[in-house]
Amino acid sequence: MLTDLGLDALWAYRSSYEAPEDFDGFWASTLAEARAHDIGLTLTPVETPLRTLDVFDVTFAGFGGHPIRAWLRLPRSAEEPLPAVVQFHGYGSSRGSELEQLHWASAGYAHLQVDVRGQGGVTPDPVGSGPAYPGHLTRGIESRDTYVYRRIFTDAARAVDAVRVLPEVDPARVAVVGNSQGGGIALAAAALVPDVAAVHAQAPFLCDFRRASLVAGGRPYTELTGYLATHRTRERETFETLSYFDGVGFAGRATAPAWFSVGLMDDIVPPSTVFGAYHTYRGPKEIAVWDYSAHEAGGADDLRAVLGSFESLLKPTK
Template sequence: MPQTDLTLDELWSYRPQVSRPADFDQFWSSTLQESRALARQTVVSRAETPLTELAAWDVTFSGFGGDPIKAWLLHPSGPGPFPTVVEFIGYGGGRGWAGDRLGWAASGFAHLVMDTRGQGSAWPNGGPGATPDPHGSRPAAGGFLSRGIDDPTTSYYRRLYTDAVLLVEAAAQLDVVNPARIAVTGTSQGGGVALAAAGLSTLVRAALPDVPFLCHLERYLQLASADAAGELRQYLSVHRDSTPQVLRTLSYLDGVSFASSVRAPVLMSVALMDDISMPSTVFAAYHQLESADKEMAVYPYNGHEGGGTTHWVRQVKWLRSRL
């Protein structure tokens, strides 16, 4: 696949104007406060796994609207507390099985993997979900991005971003977690969710968004090849008069707007042959970061798989130097 977007030199200088609503901060502050008021106690129980060298726990925490959301918690044997990585999952995936992601815990971190409400049925080789989304929406075009898209208060991603922030807050209350050493990460959709969590929570001390989706959403909608972009274009091809409302909703969900509130250290990645998380959309968010300590890992000949394990090794080294 050839490069899908601007040249690398152009990307380093790409700073588009992305609409940030005047009430953006108030919208998210009130959203979070409403769900905190409905919060229930986090429940942690032993996970049934064959793992013997790592501790594995099944977690249920209180997300948007007080909804129960599942997560896995893995950590090294011993009491801790440990520096902690909270991970969010890519589009269509769920938390999977407790033993699917062992790298962070085997590297000395506590690791929380959030289930993605309503998702977890798109990956044949793993990633089943265990959390329903009990909130309905008006007609949508498959997938998740178009659910409730006519109004920011009903958007699916309002619920998902809230879940993410409240998991960080729940993590900080766990005995095995060092609340002063919490990082967030994720790939694709998970990277976009990590950016939102880092922009909304002061508990996040480092962020590692990997080829993040959900950035510069108007350009993404116009150029990205498939997945959520195709679903939303399909929606707009039917609901022809909805474009102004849809773009307004997207402005409350855009990773570029969250990036302008991120002050923690950030290691981001981009792949120049990615036709899903378009490179220009990733750089648009990167350039808005307020972080004094930020890095972009560029993979010129990769697509949406990004840097794979090569990048994860870099993430571990980078995070150890900051947490």
């Protein structure tokens, strides 16, 4: 069943989000602090049974110079330099196995799959936080300076910096992609590194927080409502913090060609929040609406369409 507005209302919907006046200054200073650290890129070859791809265990310096892990997959015998795809994973998940997510490298891209700090993978978050509702969404939410997504979004920008250092990669042809949390991170990365070449945001989480808090019936957004139900006097301060991390704000600053997707039966990310970001997006954009999809937002069919669009835009080596 539909979980949010009908399609006509979604096309008409506009988010009430307004970016704080110092949004750009906050992120400029945050990235400058991170980039004061050497990128510290290391690649360790990983033995696999794969015959057409090479895999590396990667470490690079993210927020605070903290080490961030990733998989790098490269197509063997490909003509270089390669276009690259930097991928971010869903909420509470991880970069997974080195034998998973092989489609991007198989299609001719250098593929950097980033492990989000402090979640289900191998990258810790060494920064503590105050009281939070169980999960990740409210960690450090007392302040924009301590909020966990300040670190995660900075790590994402540094991931783009890292892949551009690789001699196998054409730094002008780097795309950012992700599903759910990964889609929200990709939108942030596209705004923070405005010369990325393309974006794929599949059912992006972390957009239109105020709207999501009012209509989402399941996790992870209910972690936010659970926090506010306990910290009843912190509503204003909480949404003030979130205003620096809202995907609608990043969408209004990103200009790379973008492909969004949304499932109208999504009970995790309300479709109106996706449209809130889509309508605000500054660059060339398309949105695939999957009437009978839930959070997978078209799944492999959506991915097939984006692979075709990236092929014509980024011209991967075959």
